Amino acid sequence: MQLLLPSALTTLLDQPPDTIAPEAMLTDGWLTPVTGQITSLLDQSDPYLLAAGSHTVPGHTMLLLAAPTGAHPAIYLCLPNGTPASTSRIAAHTSITLPLTGTLDLAVYRDLGDVGNLQPQYLRTLVPGRIVVVHNGAIVDVSGSSDSAQLVLTHHPLAASNGRPLAPAEYQVAAKEARARLACPNLPSQPANCARPTGSVMGAWLGDVPDLRTVDLATFHAQADALSRLADDRRLLTYLASTAIYDPERFAASRTTLLLDRIVLCTAEERGFEIRLNTNPRPGNQRLPHDHAYPFTARVITGGYLNVVHRRTGSRSDGPFTSSDITPAVTTTELPGSSYTLAPTLVHQALMLPGTTTLMLRGPYASTAYAATDLIPPVSTWPAPMDGVLPVHSRPMADDEHLALQRRLAAAGVIDG
Known part of the structure; x- marks a missing residue:
């Protein structure tokens, strides 16, 4: 058949x-x-x-x-x-x-x-x-x-x-x-404990996220519930995305990178985490295998991607690597509502659809991040500099870029217009 x-x-x-x-x-x-x-x-x-x-x-x-x-x-x-x-x-x-x-x-x-x-x-x-x-x-x-x-x-x-x-x-x-x-299939669209919160008060449920500075990955993964609740709370999500530009700490951490744009929604470094809204991906550049300097949990809001998680096969278990030093371990489909947690020890590729937007719970920094040195996208695809001559792989977000992202997110139904 x-x-x-x-x-x-x-x-x-x-x-x-x-x-x-x-x-x-x-x-x-x-x-x-x-x-x-x-x-x-x-x-x-x-x-x-x-x-x-x-x-x-x-x-x-x-x-x-x-x-x-x-x-x-x-x-x-x-x-x-x-x-x-x-x-x-x-x-x-x-x-x-x-x-x-x-x-x-x-x-x-x-x-x-x-x-x-x-x-x-x-x-x-x-x-x-x-x-x-x-x-x-x-x-x-x-x-x-x-x-x-x-x-x-x-x-x-x-x-x-x-x-x-x-x-x-x-x-x-x-x-x-x-x-x-x-x-009689059980077809959950999301975990049963991810009901919409009754109020949009900052801290009413984000305060339930524990100190993540020393927890294991399973405890970190359990916090995916917080991302689901935030994704379902349009009023709070709109407020946090729209006001980042007025918060010096959050806006300084918001970036335009060669992979995507990110708006920082919440910072709680005293508890070892930050919540980001990742959007406007560069689909071609997303094929770059890379690791992260921290554990993170991601939750897809719109769009989707193939998430290819690699294990290292070279002589080094960390540090710089090339595409010949890694091999796929698992590949998953990530659709709206999907969540997963990745440690900084593994490499991944996010083969994204245009228009994909995700929430990320970023944990404490544990190492230096690297990407496959033989597959770095051409400089012509990097963000144009705010000051200087040459493009850069990552830089602070400009005011007009933040406003353009707000309009894009509202048009996609992620936040209110």
């Missing part, structure tokens, strides 16, 4: 993600028709043919729905089975996972030392309609909620090194459970 997925999706099993046009991937319109197709495959499945290629392991059961044929990948359905989950794994092959129901938690590690120390470097919760590609060699931990089901595509049969194949009768039972989950 030819699944009704984005046309470029399965090419990610064989091609580098930065060769894909984000426009071909950034949609969730596939969810309903593909869910119907998977239900049909379950109805037509022959347990006596498919059970041997299916397996159960601690944490989940994997049902084979279609074996790979030619250029078409194998199709599996992953069902959390209520048993204690297995530990993190090193991906033996590239695979694509598409949540159909429930939620899917994803953690990425640099190495086995991070695993042993329980220190993930990237955290993401995916809801139905989002996509994650786990690339060969990545060290990941993936766990679904008890009501979830995930479609998994791969060119290579999935083996069960710590499990066992299913018997035909077990396949039938699991297929029945899968049909039940797909018939």
